[in-house]
Amino acid sequence: MNPIEENAVNILIYLTENNIKDVNGDRIKDLTGLKPDDINDALDYLESIGSVDILRSLDTAPYEFSSVTVNSRGRYLYHELKKEKNEIEIGKGKKLLPERPVNPVGSPYGFTEDDWKFVSLRREDRTSLNVVFGLQYKSEYYDTEQLVETIKKRFQKTIEFYNTKNSERKVTLQFEKLTAGYGEHLFNAIARSIIGSDIAVFEISDGNRNVMIELGVALTWGFRVLPLREKRSPNPPTDISGQTWIEYENSGEKIFDEEFYKKLEKMIEQAIAKKGKM
Incomplete structure (x- = not known):
C-alpha cells in the first residue's frame, strides 16, 4: 500500500473508532506518531475522496488545516475497510480506498x-x-x-x-x-x-x-x-x-x-x- 494511503487509512480508522471530531494537527500527531507533513498528505488524500471535512484558517503551520472531522462518507468507508480487513491483510496490494476523481470536482466538462x-x-x-x-x-x-x-x-x-x-x-x-x-x-x-x-x-x-x-x-x-x-x-x-x-x-x-x-x-x-x- 502507498504510504500516504496507509497513513490515511490509519487516521480514518482511529478518528472513527474513537468518535473524535474537530481534531487539530497536534492531537493527530500525538495519537498516531506521524510527522506534520505526513499528516498533511494523508488528510489531503482523505479530503480528495470526500471522507473528511477540513476546517482551514491562517497561522496553522506546520499543518495545512485547523481541524478535521470524519463525515458520513468517511464513516461508510471505515465500515468498508473493516469488511476488507476481514478478507485480506493490509499491504497485499489491495486498493482499500477509492481513487481520486479523474476530472476535477467543480469542472463537469472534464480536463484535456x-x-x-x-x-x-x-x-x-x-x-x-x-x-x-x-x-x-x-x-x-x-x-x-x-x-x-x-x-x-x-x-x-x-x-x-x-x-x-x-x-x-x-x-x-x-x-x-x-x-x-x-x-x-x-x-x-x-x-x-x-x-x-x-x-x-x-x-x-x-x-x-x-x-x-x-x-x-x-x-x-x-x-x-x-x-x-x-x-x-x-x-x-x-x-x-x-x-x-x-x-x-x-x-x-x-x-x-x-x-x-x-x-x-x-x-x-x-x-x-x-x-x-x-
Whole structure:
C-alpha cells in the first residue's frame, strides 16, 4: 500500500473508532506518531475522496488545516475497510480506498491533457508562487483595479521578505486576476487557473455567485484560500468551511488584522513547501 494511503487509512480508522471530531494537527500527531507533513498528505488524500471535512484558517503551520472531522462518507468507508480487513491483510496490494476523481470536482466538462499539463507545470515550479484573485469586476464596495493592485503589492512585499530569509531559493510572484481565455470554455479556463494556483484570493463582499462557485472549487481541492470582504458589506455565508474572512477598507489600503503580514508569510511558506506534492 502507498504510504500516504496507509497513513490515511490509519487516521480514518482511529478518528472513527474513537468518535473524535474537530481534531487539530497536534492531537493527530500525538495519537498516531506521524510527522506534520505526513499528516498533511494523508488528510489531503482523505479530503480528495470526500471522507473528511477540513476546517482551514491562517497561522496553522506546520499543518495545512485547523481541524478535521470524519463525515458520513468517511464513516461508510471505515465500515468498508473493516469488511476488507476481514478478507485480506493490509499491504497485499489491495486498493482499500477509492481513487481520486479523474476530472476535477467543480469542472463537469472534464480536463484535456493540455489542461493537466498546464496545472502540473504550475504546481511543480518551486521558483514561483502562483496567486489567483477572483472578484466581481464592478462593485459599490471597492475600486477593482485599485484593490487588485493593492493585494498584489501586499503579496509582493511578503515574498520579498520571505526571500531575504531563504536566499538559497528565491521565489517570484505570479499574480493573476481570474479571466477566461479566448476560445476556451469560460468555467474550465477559470477552474484550470484555480487548480494550478498555490493560493487563491476571493473578494466576497457582493456575494457574487460566480465568485462563490470559484471559491468552492478552491476549497474542494484543498488549496489555500484567502477570502476578503469590505468592512461595510453584509456578513458572508456561515457554512463555507469555516474560513477566516479578512476585512478591509479603502480598496485594500487598510486591513483590519494587525498580524496580516505575519499570517500571509505563514501561508506563503506552507504553499511553497507543498509545491510538487499534487
